[in-house]
Amino acid sequence: MTDVYVEINRSNMALNARNIVAKYPEYDTFIGIVKGDAYGHGYGIVNALYENGVRYFGVSSMEEAAAFRKENTEAPLLCLEPVAIDRLEEAADLNLTLAIPDMTYLDALLDNGCRHPFKLHIQVDSGFNRLGFKDKNEIKNAADKIAASPYVLEGVYQHYATAGIFDPYFDAQTKKFRELTSLLELSKIPLVHLGSGIALMAHPKPDIATATRMGLMMYGYNISPDSYGSGVKDRLRSARDDYYRKKYHLSEVIRDVELELKPAMTMKCRILQLKDVHKGEHIGYGAAYTPDEDIRIAVLPVGYNNGIGHQNHGRVVEINGKLCPVVGEIGMNMMAVKVDKDTTLNDEVTLLGGHITLGMFSRFSGLGLAEVMLGVGKNNPRYYID
Ligand SMILES: *Cc1c(COP(=O)(O)O)cnc(C)c1O
Numbered sequence: 001m002t003d004v005y006v007e008i009n010r011s012n013m014a015l016n017a018r019n020i021v022a023k024y025p026e027y028d029t030f031i032g033i034v035k036g037d038a039y040g041h042g043y044g045i046v047n048a049l050y051e052n053g054v055r056y057f058g059v060s061s062m063e064e065a066a067a068f069r070k071e072n073t074e075a076p077l078l079c080l081e082p083v084a085i086d087r088l089e090e091a092a093d094l095n096l097t098l099a100i101p102d103m104t105y106l107d108a109l110l111d112n113g114c115r116h117p118f119k120l121h122i123q124v125d126s127g128f129n130r131l132g133f134k135d136k137n138e139i140k141n142a143a144d145k146i147a148a149s150p151y152v153l154e155g156v157y158q159h160y161a162t163a164g165i166f167d168p169y170f171d172a173q174t175k176k177f178r179e180l181t182s183l184l185e186l187s188k189i190p191l192v193h194l195g196s197g198i199a200l201m202a203h204p205k206p207d208i209a210t211a212t213r214m215g216l217m218m219y220g221y222n223i224s225p226d227s228y229g230s231g232v233k234d235r236l237r238s239a240r241d242d243y244y245r246k247k248y249h250l251s252e253v254i255r256d257v258e259l260e261l262k263p264a265m266t267m268k269c270r271i272l273q274l275k276d277v278h279k280g281e282h283i284g285y286g287a288a289y290t291p292d293e294d295i296r297i298a299v300l301p302v303g304y305n306n307g308i309g310h311q312n313h314g315r316v317v318e319i320n321g322k323l324c325p326v327v328g329e330i331g332m333n334m335m336a337v338k339v340d341k342d343t344t345l346n347d348e349v350t351l352l353g354g355h356i357t358l359g360m361f362s363r364f365s366g367l368g369l370a371e372v373m374l375g376v377g378k379n380n381p382r383y384y385i386d
Contacts, residue, residue, distance in 0.1 A: 001270075002380075002381040003269055003270050003272075003301040004267070004268070004269040004270075004301055004302050004306055004380050004381065005267070005268055005269070005380060005381050005382070005383055006040075006265060006266065006267050006268075006376055006377055006380045006381070006382045006383070007265070007266045007267075007268070007353075007382075007383050007384075007385055008041050008042065008044065008045060008264050008265055008377075008382060008383070008384050008385070009262070009264045009265075009266070009384075009385050010044070010045055010048040010264070010384055010385065010386050011048070011385075011386055012220055012262040012263065012264040013041075013045045013048040013049055013218070013219070013220075013264045014048040014049070014051070014052045015052075015260070015261075015262055016217070016218055016219070016220055016261050016262060016264070017030075017032075017048065017049045017052035017053050017054045017218065018052045018053060019259055019260050019261065020053075020054075020214065020217065020218065020259070020261075021052070021053030021054070022053075023257075023259050024200065024205075024212070026205045027200075027205065027209070027210070027211060027212045028210045028211060029055060029056050029190075029191055029193075029210065029211035029212075030053060030054045030055065030056065030211070030212060030214065031054075031056040031057065031058050031078065031191075031193060031211055031212065031213040031214070032046075032049050032054040032056070032057050032058070032214065032215075032218055033057075033058045033080075033196070033213050033214060033215040033218075034046060034057050034058065034059055034064070034068060035058065035059050035060035035061075035064060035080065035215075036060070036064075036370070036374050036378075037064070037067070037374070037377065037378055038219075038377075039215060039216070039219050039370055039373045039374060039377065040265065040307075040373040040374040040375070040376060040377020040378050041219060041264060041265060041373070041377055041382075042377065042382055042384075043067050043068050043070065043071045043072075044071065044384045045264065045384075046068060046071050046072050046075070047071060047072055049218065050072055050075050054218070055075065055076070056075065056076045056077075056078070056191075056211070057075055057076070057077050057078070058077070058078045058079075058080050058213060059077060059078075059079055059080065060079070060080045060081050061079070061081060062079065062083060062084075062087060062090060062091065062094070062096075065077055065079055065091075065094045065096055066094060069094050069095075073095070076095075076097055076119070077094070077095065077096055077097060078096070078097040078098075078099060078121060078155070079091070079096050079097070079098060079099060080099055081099065081131070082098070082099055082100070082101050082105050082131070083096065083098055085105075085108045085109065085112055088109070088112055088114040088116070088118075089114055089116075091116075091118070092114060092116035092118070096118070097118070097119045097120070097121060097154065097155070098118050098119070098120050098121070099120075099121050099123050099131070100120050100121065100122050100123060100142065100146075101123045101131040101132055101133070102132070102133055102138075103133075103138055103141070103142060106142050106145060106146070107145075109151075110145060110149055115150065117150050117151060117152060118151050118152070119151070119152045119154040119155075120146055120151050120152065120153055120154060120155070121154060121155035121156060121157055121191065122139060122142055122143065122146075122153065122155070122156045122157075123157060123158070124139065124156060124157065124158040124177055124180050124181060125158065125180075126158040126160075126173040126174070126176040126177040126180065127161055127169065127172060127173040127176055128158070128159055128160070128161040128173075129161075130159075132158065132159075133180065134180070135180075136179060136180045136181070136182060136183055137183070139156075139180055139181060139183065139184065140183035140184060143184050153189060154189070154190055154191055155189060155190065155191035155192070155193065155211070156181055156184065156186070156189050156191075156192055157191070157192065157193040157194065157213070158173065158177045158194055158195070159195065159196065160173055160194070160195045160196065160198075160199055161173065163198045163199070163202065163225075164198075164199065164202065164203060164250075164251070164253065165202065165225050165253055166240070166241045166244050166245070166250070166253070168244070168248040168250060170199075170203075170250075170251075171248070171249075171250055171251050174194065174206055174251075177194060177208075178208065181208075186208050190210065191210060191211045192208050192209050192210050192211065193209060193210070193211040193212055193213055194206055194208075194209050194212075195212070195213070196213055196214060196215060196216075197213075197214040197215055197216050197217040197218070197223055198223055199212075200212045200214055200217070201217065201222075201223060201224040201254065201257050201259075202224060202225055202253050202254050202255070202257075203251060203252070203253065203254065204251070204252060204254070215370065216369060216370060217259075217261060219263065219264055219265065219373065220261045220262045220263035220264050220265075221261060221263065221358055221369065222257065222259055222261050224254065224255060224256060224257035224259070225253065225255050225256075226255060226256060227255040227256045241253075263353065263357075263358060265352060265353070265358075265373060265376065265377060266350065266352060266353030266354075267306075267350070267351040267352040267353065267376050267380065268348055268349060268350050268351065268353070269300055269301055269302050269348075269349050269351065270301070270345075270348065270349065271298045271299070271300060271319075271343070271345050271347060271349060272298075272299045272300065272301055272334075273298070273299040273345075274296060274297070274298055274299075274339070274343065274344075274345060275296065275297050275298075275299065276294065276295075276296050277291055277294070277295050277296070277297055278291075278294050279291060279292060279293050279294050280292075283297065283327050283328035283336060284327070284328025284329045284331070284335075284336065285328070285329040285331060286329060288328060288329055289327045289328040289329075291327070291338075295327070295338050296338070296339050296340065296341060296343070297327060297336045297337065297338055297339065298319070298324070298336065298337050298339045298343060298349070299334060299335075299336050300317070300334065300335055300336065300337060300349055301333060301334060302333070302334070302335060302351060303330050303331045303332045303333045303334050303335055304330060304331070304332055305332045305333050305379060306333070306375075306376070306379050306380055307372070307374070307375025307376040307377070307378065307379040307380065308330065308335075308351065308361075308364075308365055308375070308376070309330070309364075309365030309366065309367050309375070310329070310330050310331075311330075311364075311365050311366045312326050312329075312330050312364065312365075313363060313364055313365070313366060314363075314364060315330075315364035315365070316337075316356070316360075316364075317337050317349050317350060317351050317356065318349070318350040318354045318355050318356055319337075319339060319343055319347050319348075319349050319350075320342070320343070320347055321354075321355075322340065323355060324337040324338055324339050325337060325338050337349075351376075352372075352376055358372060358373070361376075
């Protein structure tokens with residue numbers, strides 16, 4: 001085995017897909033978002049999803065689409081970012097569904113010579129202010145132009161800028177989407193999809209939606225917001241939420257969703273050297289760590305080159321079921337952890353997985369959840385297990 005490795009458990013991906021699809025029968029189509037090399041998991045996971053009910057996928061570039069197609073040639077695949085017009089033939093070969101962000105793009109598409117009968121999804125900007133149409137007459141106009149073209153209007157969608165846990169902006173975005181699509185016959189468009197995993201888990205399905213897009217949760221993380229406890233702080237938070245909910249007529253937030261999801265990604269490494277360090281000696285760059293007692297350390301072949309970030313807010317790793325704190329600075333390819341006398345060179349070190357959750361990892365490094373998965377998955381040798 002390599003010194004450092006990332007294991008991707010495809011059975012867990014399959015289980016996640018099955019459980020999500022079973023949990024939300026009100027949605028007809030689940031669009032699995034596999035941008036960023038499938039959140040660092042690699043496209044080796046797509047068939048585990050496809051065979052278990054996730055029947056549509058989304059990527060963000062032609063390069064990702066090409067990598068996806070090496071694994072699966074038949075699943076419908078939406079490119080969330082507009083494909084460059086001079087690469088449409090390539091997109092046709094990859095059998096991509098195209099996102100249409102504005103009239104300039106649609107006109108360029110209609111002017112080109114590519115005769116492939118592309119399926120199209122109109123992107124609506126309901127308040128994110130990134131890609132998408134912002135005017136309802138333009139959206140109607142775009143739908144009419146598509147109807148008169150060789151292309152097929154298969155979908156219309158938006159992306160939420162906020163999670164709606166207690167912000168009025170979430171509902172405002174749903175309302176805006178309704179307004180912007182009010183001149184379309186939405187019931188004639190097969191795929192109407194709003195939002196991402198958190199919108200799916202924390203909110204009831206909007207009546208107009210037929211499909212949903214999800215990322216993070218599919219990789220094994222239950223992102224449903226927790227309900228409040230009975231402590232003073234939680235009671236205050238709860239009261240604040242109730243206040244906002246009444247004041248702004250906010251929609252329901254679903255908490256504590258029971259849904260079994262298993263993380264598919266685990267990161268492990270071996271120990272390079274065990275060393276005794278005496279009280280008062282210094283460890284690592286900047287001689288920044290000085291133990292106040294004699295300790296034993298294990299030197300590990302991982303650093304910020306392996307996607308763990310150079311920041312260390314109390315990072316621990318797991319060895320033989322015990323949590324061992326990082327001592328000293330995290331370097332590009334190495335770091336040290338404090339271990340006990342029982343640790344041997346043959347012991348395996350877990351950096352992500354086991355007791356080390358994605359949430360913990362993210363707090364250790366000050367990186368976002370998806371950012372952790374990408375950094376870990378893309379920067380280490382990766383193996384699949386079934
Ligand atoms: C990344 C992305 C998603 C998935 O988001 P998660 O929060 O990981 O569920 C959905 N839709 C779009 C447009 C995205 O870019």
